[in-house]
Amino acid sequence: SRYAGRAHPSACGLLAHSLLDRGVQEQARDLSSKIKQRRKDKAAKYTVPIAKVEGLSEKDVFGVVSSGKRHKKHWKRMVNRPCFVGQDFTRKAPKFERFIRPMGLRFTKAHVTHPELG
Structure with missing residues (x-):
């Protein structure tokens, strides 16, 4: 209704300044999650099962x-x-x-x- 007869701004490739960095943020999030996962995998290599011990009163x-x-x-x-x-x-x-x-x-x-x- 607002854009009747005109092309939508996103269709023209026009984006607001706040939306321009969205791709960069997603890449950074992916990179940080990969680093966290790698750190977890490295730590999991040295884990040993701990026996269940009953607590004392x-x-x-x-x-x-x-x-x-x-x-x-x-x-x-x-x-x-x-x-x-x-x-x-x-x-x-x-x-x-x-x-x-x-x-x-x-x-x-x-x-x-x-x-x-x-």
């Missing part, structure tokens, strides 16, 4: 530590199982420490064995 893992003058505060927890801590792990001050990790149960290296890694 909070009662088994943590013990309640009472604190305060009358031992009424029960917000501290003592870790009863070995746990992994990173190289940059530093303890908080004992007064503010919510989870107490004993030195004997702290591991900085993960001891992992897997039959497929051989």
Whole structure:
């Protein structure tokens, strides 16, 4: 109705400035998706299946530590199982420490064995 008797602008090859870069954007999107897919394929080469492990209950893992003058505060927890801590792990001050990790149960290296890694 608007273009009665005239050719449509897209038929003449005329496009608005906002539509001129549309092809470039699609090419960029395709390129970025190809790069992402290649990165996923490269990462998939080194993946190994992880066995399903049942989670432990909070009662088994943590013990309640009472604190305060009358031992009424029960917000501290003592870790009863070995746990992994990173190289940059530093303890908080004992007064503010919510989870107490004993030195004997702290591991900085993960001891992992897997039959497929051989």
